[in-house]
Amino acid sequence: EIVLTQSPGALSLPPGERATLSCRASQSLSSSQLAWHQQRPGQAPRLLIYGASIRASGIPDRFSGSGSGADFTLTISRLEPEDFAVYYCHQYGSSPHTFGQGTKLELK
Amino acid sequence: EVQLVESGGSVVRPGASLRLSCAASGFDFDGYAMSWVRQTPEKGLEWVSAINWNGGSRAYAESVKGRFTISRESAKSSLYLQMNSLRAEDTALYLCARQGSSGYYSSIDSWGQGILVTVSS
Numbered sequence: 001e002i003v004l005t006q007s008p009g010a011l012s013l014p015p016g017e018r019a020t021l022s023c024r025a026s027q028s029l030s031s032s033q034l035a036w037h038q039q040r041p042g043q044a045p046r047l048l049i050y051g052a053s054i055r056a057s058g059i060p061d062r063f064s065g066s067g068s069g070a071d072f073t074l075t076i077s078r079l080e081p082e083d084f085a086v087y088y089c090h091q092y093g094s095s096p097h098t099f100g101q102g103t104k105l106e107l108k
Numbered sequence: 109e110v111q112l113v114e115s116g117g118s119v120v121r122p123g124a125s126l127r128l129s130c131a132a133s134g135f136d137f138d139g140y141a142m143s144w145v146r147q148t149p150e151k152g153l154e155w156v157s158a159i160n161w162n163g164g165s166r167a168y169a170e171s172v173k174g175r176f177t178i179s180r181e182s183a184k185s186s187l188y189l190q191m192n193s194l195r196a197e198d199t200a201l202y203l204c205a206r207q208g209s210s211g212y213y214s215s216i217d218s219w220g221q222g223i224l225v226t227v228s229s
Binding site: 001 | 143145151152153154155158167168169170203207208212213214215216217218219220221222
């Protein structure tokens with residue numbers, strides 16, 4: 001099983017700042033089969049990024065994904081109030097699929 | 109618009125069985141693989157099971173293998189999860205999810221709101 005470790009566990013930033021979230025896999029992911037999902041309180045998760053760096057439909061360009069192999073990053077260039085949420089990375093290239101434990105992005 | 113609506117959640121005793129359903133609409137159900145993911149405050153998101161577009165290939169997390177069965181019904185555009193021998197640790201919000209292609213080695217691209225399953229004596 002591929003274990004995904006996200007860091008930091010929580011991140012406190014003011015609006016307008018840049019946020020950098022990390023996801024490290026216990027082994028290299030084939031074909032960069034990694035996604036990022038956002039979950040706001042009381043809502044279902046929402047796909048942001050797939051294939052490590054491809055924005056999903058309707059996702060603002062302030063969200064970007066990068067990385068390959070076992071190290072991946074989600075960057076939010078300028079935080080908006082609606083971006084304060086929990087972010088999960090998810091690998092889908094190997095069974096069982098796995099999720100990271102999440103990074104909570106908090107308003108400072 | 110893709111819509112995934114789960115049903116069938118309940119409070120049950122350990123050892124009981126339960127069947128979850130997910131009604132899909134707004135897309136060609138037969139063209140996509142589907143998954144079940146569960147969520148708890150302690151563990152976050154945990155992948156449970158996935159099925160390819162025609163039901164010919166299925167995968168399960170080790171924690172549910174041999175107890176849970178995923179299936180789909182094209183005529184009803186529905187996904188199911190039959191859960192047997194339920195344990196307290198199966199207590200969670202169960203979310204139905206659509207994969208981005210016909211095979212389940214693709215990203216989840218849509219999620220349902222989830223349905224609560226509680227296993228307690």
